Amino acid sequence: xxxxxxxxxxxxxxxxxxxxxxxxxxxxxxxxxxxxxxxxxxxxxxxxxxxxxxxxxxxxxxxxxxxxxxxxxxxxxxxxxxxxxxxxxxxxxxxxxxxxxxxxxxxxxxxxxxxxxxxxxxxxxxxxxxxxxxxxxxxxxxxxxxxxxxxxxxxxxxxxxxxxxxxxxxxxxxxxxxxxxxxxxxxxxxxxxxxxxxxxxxxxxx
Amino acid sequence: xxxxxxxxxxxxxxxxxxxxxxxxxxxxxxxxxxxxxxxxxxxxxxxxxxxxxxxxxxxxxxxxxxxxxxxxxxxxxxxxxxxxxxxxxxxxxxxxxxxxxxxxxxxxxxxxxxxxxxxxxxxxxxxxxxxxxxxxxxxxxxxxxxxxxxxxxxxxxxxxxxxxxxxxxxxxxxxxxxxxxxxxxxxxxxxxxxxxxxxxxxxxxxxxxxxxxxxxxxxxxxxxxxxxxxxxxxxxxxxxxxxxxxxxxx
Numbered sequence: 001x002x003x004x005x006x007x008x009x010x011x012x013x014x015x016x017x018x019x020x021x022x023x024x025x026x027x028x029x030x031x032x033x034x035x036x037x038x039x040x041x042x043x044x045x046x047x048x049x050x051x052x053x054x055x056x057x058x059x060x061x062x063x064x065x066x067x068x069x070x071x072x073x074x075x076x077x078x079x080x081x082x083x084x085x086x087x088x089x090x091x092x093x094x095x096x097x098x099x100x101x102x103x104x105x106x107x108x109x110x111x112x113x114x115x116x117x118x119x120x121x122x123x124x125x126x127x128x129x130x131x132x133x134x135x136x137x138x139x140x141x142x143x144x145x146x147x148x149x150x151x152x153x154x155x156x157x158x159x160x161x162x163x164x165x166x167x168x169x170x171x172x173x174x175x176x177x178x179x180x181x182x183x184x185x186x187x188x189x190x191x192x193x194x195x196x197x198x199x200x201x202x203x204x205x206x
Numbered sequence: 207x208x209x210x211x212x213x214x215x216x217x218x219x220x221x222x223x224x225x226x227x228x229x230x231x232x233x234x235x236x237x238x239x240x241x242x243x244x245x246x247x248x249x250x251x252x253x254x255x256x257x258x259x260x261x262x263x264x265x266x267x268x269x270x271x272x273x274x275x276x277x278x279x280x281x282x283x284x285x286x287x288x289x290x291x292x293x294x295x296x297x298x299x300x301x302x303x304x305x306x307x308x309x310x311x312x313x314x315x316x317x318x319x320x321x322x323x324x325x326x327x328x329x330x331x332x333x334x335x336x337x338x339x340x341x342x343x344x345x346x347x348x349x350x351x352x353x354x355x356x357x358x359x360x361x362x363x364x365x366x367x368x369x370x371x372x373x374x375x376x377x378x379x380x381x382x383x384x385x386x387x388x389x390x391x392x393x394x395x396x397x398x399x400x401x402x403x404x405x406x407x408x409x410x411x412x413x414x415x416x417x418x419x420x421x422x423x424x425x426x427x428x429x430x431x432x433x434x435x436x437x438x439x440x441x442x443x444x445x446x447x448x449x450x451x452x453x454x455x456x
Contacts, residue, residue, distance in 0.1 A: 010299065011304075013276075013302065014276070014280075014302070017277065017280075018280055021280065112401070113401040113402055113403075115327070115328065115329045115372070116208075117329050117372065117373075117403070118208035118209065118211070118403070118425070119208060119209040119211070119251060119455055120207070120208055120209075121207055121209070143456075144209050144455040144456070146281070146282060148282075148304075148329045166207060188280065189280065189281060189282050189304065190280070190281075191246070191249065191280045191281055192249075192280075194280065195280060
């Protein structure tokens with residue numbers, strides 16, 4: 001069973017629907033016990049880093065997500081959910097993320113318009129070409145995914161960056177380590193390419 | 207590099223997709239849920255749903271329709287028509303919209319744009335600007351194109367950017383439904399005036415028109431008639447644009 005964590009952020013129903021379209025029914029849950037017992041877990045999210053970090057802590061959902069990761073079960077973070085895997089973010093200095101990855105989340109420093117919104121081309125890195133979930137990106141040359149964000153993960157080890165996109169410079173848009181994966185974009189809003197990625201996650205054995 | 211967007215638009219009145227000329231003489235173009243599913247399947251980059259008959263009484267019916275449409279989509283979804291407050295916008299977002307479009311309400315209460323941006327983020331806030339050439343200027347029109355305002359379109363668009371709009375949906379009423387092509391001068395002037403994306407709307411009659419608007423600086427092209435009636439598919443539009451050297455999704 002795939003658990004989609006409901007921690008009071010937007011954009012949850014579309015994640016459940018996209019997983020169903022990928023052939024993998026998922027359960028939306030706010031219960032840490034259900035998350036703990038799930039075979040795999042998705043942490044979605046559109047919202048504010050500080051508020052989300054607090055909600056994860058006080059509800060116990062954050063601890064449950066950490067246990068899923070430390071048990072080596074597949075965990076996928078989407079957008080804000082992925083950012084919460086890091087230790088912290090410039091969006092909310094002082095708010096503690098889950099610390100599953102080294103590195104932190106920073107704001108775009110560019111003369112281009114922020115937030116970065118739209119269909120951006122995603123290219124796998126050397127590490128990404130070896131990862132079963134992201135390797136097919138190379139075959140799907142020119143995979144575009146829908147991004148909506150002002151912040152992105154930085155200062156993380158090169159081998160954790162599985163794919164990048166470009167917005168006045170390359171930034172990490174798929175990250176991964178062990179059984180944990182994160183996308184800065186929204187697979188649930190990225191049509192066939194997104195559904196295919198969710199399917200690979202749902203069928204992945206780390 | 208962001209791909210340029212092809213955006214079919216559903217103008218919805220009384221539960222049906224409709225399309226007029228210069229915003230009048232509406233004719234039926236099918237069921238919104240079926241049309242939305244078709245456009246998603248064909249590979250649209252985004253879908254816009256405008257409740258053009260928006261009235262207070264019809265809000266709940268419209269929201270139910272928005273939910274049914276959202277359930278068919280795996281692409282970003284913009285909903286507009288009758289959104290007058292942060293609460294109205296919240297209801298549309300909860301019903302499944304990713305962005306909301308405001309038009310008349312933004313002219314009457316420009317602060318609304320900032321309040322929406324504060325509440326939901328600028329990426330959620332699309333401002334629709336309906337424009338008609340009159341007395342040697344681009345006049346901003348409201349209430350479904352019925353009423354003129356003292357606003358000049360390009361300066362209004364710049365103000366909207368400052369107030370927190372994330373995107374401008376720019377419709378030429380002069381071209382709407384005529385299939386003579388987008389107003390390229392208007393599109394180009396708007397795209398040069400702001401850093402946020404400008405979506406061109408009004409007048410698409412051929413695939414070449416889509417290309418012209420994107421070449422004039424639009425980040426996306428909104429079209430209704432050519433997809434509703436003319437047998438053009440999103441895929442044919444995409445391949446036409448790619449051949450013209452425009453960056454679109456594969």
